Amino acid sequence: MQCPHFDRGSCGSCALMGVPYDEQVRDLADELVERLGAFASPEVWQTPFVGPESGFRNKAKLAVGGSRQGPTFGILDGQFRGVDLRDCGLYEPALAQALPDLTAAVAELGLVPFDVTVRSGELKHLLVTTSPDGELMARFVLRSPGQLPRIRRGLASLRAAAPGLRVVSANIQPEHKAVLEGEEEIVLTEHDSLPMRLDDITFRLRPRSFFQTNSVVAAGLYRQARDWVAETDPACVLDLYCGVGGFALNAAMAKGAGSRRVEGVEVAPDAVASARAAAADLGVPAEFRVGDAGALEDVGAELVVVNPPRRGIGGRLCAALEAAAPAHVIYSSCNATSLARDLAELPGYRVERARLFDMFPQTRHHEVMVLLSRR
Known part of the structure; x- marks a missing residue:
C-alpha cells in the first residue's frame, strides 16, 4: 500500500506503511506467540485471519x-x-x-x-x-x-x-x-440505526454503539467463535461486554443444542437496544441486559465469552470465572498484554486454540481470540 500523506509526513498513523503485508502479518503473529508463550504453545495457534490490506475501514x-x-x-x-x-x-x-x-x-x-x-x-x-x-x-x-x-x-x-x-x-x-x-x-x-449485515446476521448499529471497524475481519472473527461454540456445544452461553450482540447472536445461530440459552451483558444501553432488535429480527433465543460485565459475580454458564476493552477483564471477573468454572471461555482481546495478565489469573484454564485476526493492517494493533478449556 502506498500513501501520499505518509510519504510526506503529514500522517503517521499507519506505522507499518511500506512493509510488505505478508511480512506485517508474519511479524505480528510471531510477536503474539512470544508474548503469550507462557499460556499458549506454538501448536495451538491457527493460521492468521486476514482481509484486504487497504480499503478495509468502515x-x-x-x-x-x-x-x-x-x-x-x-x-x-x-x-x-x-x-x-x-x-x-x-x-x-x-x-x-x-x-x-x-x-x-x-x-x-x-x-x-x-x-x-x-x-x-x-x-x-x-x-x-x-x-x-x-x-x-x-x-x-x-x-x-x-x-x-x-x-x-x-x-x-x-x-x-x-x-x-x-x-x-x-x-x-x-x-x-x-x-x-x-x-x-x-x-x-x-x-435511528444502520443495518450492518455480516454473513447471515444483520446488526442494528445505533449512533453510540461500538462496532468493529473492519467488516471483513469482524465477520471472520464471529465465524470462528461460532465454530468454537458449535464444537463445544454448550446448552447456555453468557456473552460479557457483548456490544451489539456479535458473539451472542452467532452463539445462538451455531449448530448444536436447539434449546441453547444465550444471554448478553453490556454497559451501553444503545448497544443493548441494538442487540435486542437484531435478536428479534432473527427470532433466536438470545436475551440482553444492561450491566457492568466486569463487576458480575454470578457468571454461571457452560461457555462464557468475554470481549473487553483494552484494559482486559481484571482480577474481579477472573475470580468470578474461576469460582463458576464454566467448561469453556472464549476470550477476544485487542491487547495481548492485558490478555496475558488475565490468563495468569485464570490458572484453572488452558489455551486450547488461539488465532490472530488482523483487524488493523498497516499497524501493530491486533485482535487475538483464544478458546480456553477447564483443566
Whole structure:
C-alpha cells in the first residue's frame, strides 16, 4: 500500500506503511506467540485471519479543522492545524466514494470548525460509517446544540450529496478534553440505526454503539467463535461486554443444542437496544441486559465469552470465572498484554486454540481470540 500523506509526513498513523503485508502479518503473529508463550504453545495457534490490506475501514473519524470557508476533515497536527484526509486509502470503497461529496455538503452548512487552541467554534468531528450494503451513518460532534437547526435545514442537501445516507445525528461534547464524544446524542432522521449485515446476521448499529471497524475481519472473527461454540456445544452461553450482540447472536445461530440459552451483558444501553432488535429480527433465543460485565459475580454458564476493552477483564471477573468454572471461555482481546495478565489469573484454564485476526493492517494493533478449556 502506498500513501501520499505518509510519504510526506503529514500522517503517521499507519506505522507499518511500506512493509510488505505478508511480512506485517508474519511479524505480528510471531510477536503474539512470544508474548503469550507462557499460556499458549506454538501448536495451538491457527493460521492468521486476514482481509484486504487497504480499503478495509468502515468508519471515518474525521477531526474538523481549518475555517468556515475552508474546513479540513481528517486529523489535527502537532500544532492543532487541520490535515485533510478525505482520500485516505484505508476507507472501504463505498465510504471512499461517498466522503468527497458528503464532506463538501457539510462544508456548505457553514458550521465553524472548533479551534482547540482558542476553544472556539462548534464542529469538532464528523464520524461517518458505511454498511456492507453501502448505506451510511453520519454523526456531527458539536460543542453545543446551537447549530442543530442549521443541520436540520441541510438534511436534504446531505442526502442529495450521499444518497445512501440513512442516519444523521448530533453528539454534544461541550467539554475540552481528549474524549471524542459526549453523553448526549440527538438523532435527526427518521431512522435511528444502520443495518450492518455480516454473513447471515444483520446488526442494528445505533449512533453510540461500538462496532468493529473492519467488516471483513469482524465477520471472520464471529465465524470462528461460532465454530468454537458449535464444537463445544454448550446448552447456555453468557456473552460479557457483548456490544451489539456479535458473539451472542452467532452463539445462538451455531449448530448444536436447539434449546441453547444465550444471554448478553453490556454497559451501553444503545448497544443493548441494538442487540435486542437484531435478536428479534432473527427470532433466536438470545436475551440482553444492561450491566457492568466486569463487576458480575454470578457468571454461571457452560461457555462464557468475554470481549473487553483494552484494559482486559481484571482480577474481579477472573475470580468470578474461576469460582463458576464454566467448561469453556472464549476470550477476544485487542491487547495481548492485558490478555496475558488475565490468563495468569485464570490458572484453572488452558489455551486450547488461539488465532490472530488482523483487524488493523498497516499497524501493530491486533485482535487475538483464544478458546480456553477447564483443566
